[in-house]
Amino acid sequence: MASYRKQILISVTIVASIFQFGMSYSFRNCIERPGSYHRNFTCIKRLEQTINAIVGDIPASATTLTISDCTLVNIPPQSFSHLPELRTLLLTNNHMRYIQEDGFANLRYLRTLNLSSNYIVSLNSYMFHDLQNLSKLILADNRLKNISSDSFSSLSKLQFLDLRKNELMNFSAVVHSISNLKELKSLDISSNKLVTLYHSDRLPQSLSCLYLGNNMLTTLECRNDSLSSVKVLDLSFNTRLSNQAFFGLNLSNLTYLRLRSTNISIVTLLNQTKGMMTWYIDFSGLGLTEPQMVASLCKQLSYYPNKYIKRILLQKNKLKGLNNNTLSDCPRITNVLDLSFNELKSTNCLQFLEGQKYLAKLIVEHNHFTRLINCKNHTRFFHLKELSYRYNRILEVSPFAFSHAPKLTTLKLNINIIAYLDHKALNGLKDLVILRLDNNLLTDLYNDSFKDLHSLQTLNLRNNQISVIFNNTFYFLRNLSILDLGGNKIAHLMPLAFEGLDSLKNLYLDRNRLGKIDGQLIGSLHRTLQVLDLQGNFIRYKTDYARSPFVNLTKLTDLKLDGQRPYGITLLPHAFFRGLTSLKSLYLTNNRISSLSSDTFDDLKNLTFLTLDDSCVGVAQLKPGIFKNLQKLEILTVENMGIGSFSKEVFGNLTGLKKLNLNKNTMQTLDVDLLENLTNLQYLDVRGTPLSCNCPNSELQNWTKNERVQIVYLYNLTCPDVKGSYFYNFDNHVCSDFGVYWFASTYVVTLVLTLLPLLYVKLYWKFKYGYYVFRSWFGEQWRRLREEEERCTYDAFISYNSADEAWVMEQLLPNLEGSGFRLCLHHRDFEPGRNIVDNIVAAVYNSRKTVCVVSQNFLRSEWCSLEIQLASYRLFDEMQDVLLLVFLEYIHERQLSAYHRMRKVMLKKTYIQWPGVDCTDPNKARELFWKQLKRALRSSNSKSQDEEQVDENDQNEQQQDDQAQMDDEPYYLMP
Template sequence: MTILTFLMFVLLTRQSLSLSRPQCHSCEQTSCNCSRQNHTKVPAAPSNLITELDLSFNRLGTITKKDFVAYARLWSLTMSNNRIKTIQEQAFSPLSNLEKLDLSFNRLDRLSAGWFENLFSLRHLNLLGNRYSVLDQGNLFQPLTRLKTLQFGGPYFQSVRKNDFSGLSGLEEVIFDGQNLKLYAGGSLRQIGPIKHVTLGLNGPFQINPALVEAILSDVVHPNTTLTFTDTWFLTKNHMIPFKVAFKGGTTQVILKKINITVTAGLEFLELLSNSNIVMFALEEIHFLFLYSVHRPYLQTLDCLETVVLKNIDVPEFHMFPALLFLYRLLKVVHMSVLNCKLFAIPCDLSARLTKLEYLDISDNIFSDLALSQMMCDGKGVFLNLETFNISRNYLQSINSQLFTKLEKLENIDMSGNVFHSMPETCFWPPSLQFLNLSSTHLTKVTACLPVSLHILDLSDNALAVFNIELPFLRELHISGNKLSRLPDGPVYPGLTFLSIQNNDLHTISSDNLNSYKNLKRLEAGANTYVCSCDFVTFMTSNSANHRVTIGDGFKSYICDSPDADRGESVVDVRLSVFECHADLAFSLLCLGILAVFLLIAGVCHKFSVVWYIRMTWAWLRAKRKPKLKKGELKYDAFVSYSEMDSGWVEAHLVPELEQAEPPLRLCLHKRDFVPGDWILDNIVDAIEKSHKTLFVLSEHFVRSEWCKYELDYTHFRLFDQNDDSMVLILLEPIDKATIPKRFCKLRKVMNSRTYLKWPDDDNQIPRFWQSLRTAIETPETENGHCLMDTVDLGLRF
């Protein structure tokens, strides 16, 4: 009982703790994105499989040692931009698999080595933007032997001590925000060893304490180190003096990022570079200021400089900017990128001097056709060593291939994002050209202007409806975002190995289409208007091992546009019926089934004489609509129904005996009295309706006659409909019951329920037979006729 009570207590305690913890609203199988959900506590873990947890931009204040007990498999934890002020010593102890920890931009006023004691797997640590002024009491990072990236500092950080980085020996990247740094113990960062990437934000020291900057730089400078300076103002020449330490120390790569700099300070920086071993120099997100007068210095080139990157440069008073003073220093560069700098012209004279240039990227600027022509000296031959040229997203309106004809080493041209609309019918490209990008250029048609030597062609995001230009060496074709309704002809591209044709008007793809490409290995064709026919669905859902071509963009991106029942469904989720997939066979089987049913019905109708009954019923219904004739309107005494095979007896015996007697009887015979040309059924109905009696001459021939059966059936209907005694039966010869067809069911019924006259074998009985027959025909009352017939012992019963 005690154990049971204890277990219940533990269960209720765990449940109450779980209910007290908030829940994350955006969790997948192994990750939770709980950012911006206004949490004040760490949410409860939905499962123990979570490996990524993002808690950024919430209102967390305190992290306890119980918060991450259920997150034992976590390898990425982001808690930036919260209000965290306190972290208990063992809060991260359960996270022995953690590789990334982001605590940036919180309110931590102190750091503790106890946080990191169990984080043996940690590789990336971000402590930027907090309120601590020092890195604990030393040995803070001692347990973090696998750490590769360290970000620390902030507006409150003031001091770096000798042992702050002890234990860190394999760091690859350091980001140090020391904008208000006051003290730095020399050698602190040097003990880490050479660091590949060092980013320094030292705006305050650059302004008021250059010696402190020089001490830091002397510790981090190394030929294999890329130095990045960020969030700093450079206003005078003196602000550039600390760079001498960096350049003398052998640094080969320098990046200035998010910098405000004057033209004077910029030119001074170039002067310092001229005496250095700098190989790569980049300016990113730079704002130039005009605070001091500019004196043109001696234009000395930078002999070691190979790569220059100018990105997002803001020059408010560009008409005063001495661009040539900068660019003429770069005459010996090999790689130059000028990105989004509002560059609108490069003089031909300067282009002619850039003889070593192999890579030129002037994308996202404002070059016009005229400016490009001037830069290329009208195609007379500049940039002769150029291999790659990127002039995408400018203001070009025409394709002028003659500007590049003499560039025999040119292999790659990117002209995407311009506004061409059309291209010339013929062009003259250098024979070395292998890559051409004309995507997003508003082209509606392509011509033979495309260079035959191309290996890679990008025509994505245009308005092409047809593409059939012969390119025998093409290996990759990117033609997504157009209006193509079918794949390009495979035989025209014998060397094609990759085809991207997403977001077009394709309706189907089949193995036959792809087999026309001899060397195609990878296809990306999702986001088209696919008709999910059986062939297409079968092709897409069949075993991928049987496909020679790999679907590179995933089957889930192939969505059905029709039929309507499957619209919006992924092709791998579509299940079509047999009738949809084998329509011809299904239709044939359906027709055969219908034919079989009709044959079965016809057989049944034939066997049971259904057609006869229908025809008779129809005739009877028609007759019922006619007004009933009165006794005085009847024309005949009797209508004689007999088989044509018995006509000899009728004509030789029956007719003379009845019509030549006194008084004579009026008989209706079909041979004599039927109206020629009328439908026979109408003649039969009319004759029966105009006769007092219907005389049936029964024999073996009678039961084999279809018309006799009809006459018998109609008379039988009339018998019950009019409730009269209009039927007289003569048995001409004995009839074997087995020989009577089943369709003569009424004959059986009549012969079982009524008396009849039998043609006698004894000649002495013949006068009495005729007398009885005359009496049956002449007597209008049913009772009298029956009484007389009953006196004659000639009847048979079946």
């Protein structure tokens, strides 16, 4: 039994010495992104007036920092100098007006700086001088009027510069400021007040993208080769810009030109700029209102040597129609034709694409189509893969409406007013993969509506007027993986509604009118279904006993049941989630569950995310053991649940929990022991919870000052019972137990003083007799201990660090073993093959004394620390005088503060200092050292009180004699 206790003691000592870490932390004005390991921080809508007040407590490891929607006015010097690892800094939507010198000092690794949506008026050279590695700078939506010539001189690695939505008027000054940026690729000066592009300096050769839209340009006024390296040029919404601006310009490298809403005649421009690569021109908003204008454009394009063009954009030209031969003269269009935002009323089965049979994608969104006609006997376009009719006014889709495009893979008919989809409207689309019919007025689906769509994988029917899903509606969709029926009026699902959906993974039935979950119907999808969305329906149960509708859905990973109407799920039947063994995410927010039984979540052993926000009636009490099987749960949100207690019986098994939201509940205290047992917890939100600022929470307050769990906005948590005070610093000094101890002590003393006279009179002789009996018994015990001591194998076990082995072998060993002492040394006397901890225990307990040779190396040794703690256990707990401390070198008391056991020994016992070479007489001092050490080794481990007093007097006399001999050298230090 004694050996077992020793093993436990050693194990506890090792664990305590190794696992020393804090428990929680918080930031005054920022939130760390959970799981970012002190790297990603967000500070939004804070009322502090200075940068330092907001980010002063952010750790130096931060790499991403967002400060947004605050009232900051300026950036003082050294604002972020304590964050040298920052890579991304977002300072958006504040009231920033000034950036002082060294405002971004020490941010040498910063890559992205966003200062958009502020009130910055000017830029100076000192603002960015320490940002040598900055590659992206965003200054959009400010009030910039002037940019000094050296504003960006230190940003040698800048690649993207955004100056949109400012008040810049001088393009030459902008060019001058960026002329030395050898790596600049993109410059955006859109939405400023530029009138001309005149500039004296050259644009950087690396600049490939130049955005100048929405200015007041009337002319470019730049040299012929000024834009020769530019590949992407945006001049849109400069309404006064005319063709004359391009006379003589070299645009040979241009790959994309945007001229929307300008005063330019594109046909004339094409004549002027023969070297331009025209297949990347955006022809949107150029006033091509008639088919003849488009035809003229095509004819002009046909004169160029290239026989194909990847895309043509003809948006916002107010086109009302296209003839069959409108595009016939165009070079072959291989990728995209975009006719969106026009006034087209009919596509006439795409006959205007005559001669463009290689087109892959046609976009005709935001037009005025009202009907898609039958196209069965029209020209077929076998290369057309994607067709989009979104944002039109289509009311009816006729049979064989897409027979002219039999190879379609993507068809978008969403955001129309389609009320009638003919049985054969989608006939022939055997290669279709994605079909969008959402946001229409469909009321009925037929069992042959999707008959030919054998390759369909995604079908979106969200936000229509469908009320019933009939049998075999999706029978032919064997490859369908995503079916979205959300936002309809579905109140009834026929028994074979989902028949044939052999590959379905995601089923969305949210915001319908389902009154119950048909377990047999949903269960027919058990082989493949992974996501089931049922939120916002009318699901309710009136009895606690109902068979689980999910019992067969063993592959389901995501289930949403939140927000059932009109009052939510008020009762969850017994074992409601039985069978969901693979479920990872469960949503139950916005319900009014009156009670959750202790076995509600028993089957959800793989659950990682659970939200129960706003799902209670009145004050909820979670049942003990309700989360007992959720060891893999990582995120739990129980906001506004009315939870009154945070107990181990409820939350104790959530050992995998990383994020816990307890805000807006009624708890007045949190169990600190339970929080410490949640060893993976990283994020705790208790905002809006009335934690009391009194003694029951004193331990919780201390727990919040350590470092492992982020407590969201801890410094904003107020005391509900003390107006104007805060939880983190409420006065807890009155919570100590000193008053209780003092009362108990004085009570006992008073009681004893009252009883002593009575006991003296009545029981004097009996006490005297008992005293002599006890003295006889104590003497017997002492003699027994002396006999045990004599049976020890060694006189002393020498504990030392290997770095001090030379002193032990050359000094200690000859002096002690030469005097007849039996010493135990680990390299010589430990049993080979035995566990090292067992050897240490045996050495300490088989030796009369343990001599610790203390040095700097000794303090750094884990094994030496174990040996001295074990010996001090015998000293303090077993009352055995076994420990001797020998200091080889001077060690300041400050260095021993972390070794509380050693300091406790020093306060209780004399310790010995090995004399150094700098003393007055080293030989005499060392002779005295060995004399004192041998005397200590010969002393008994256990003594009677009288003997201890005699020995103490003898020792004091001897020390006085020795002291006189040593010429006042302090080799023996008394506590």
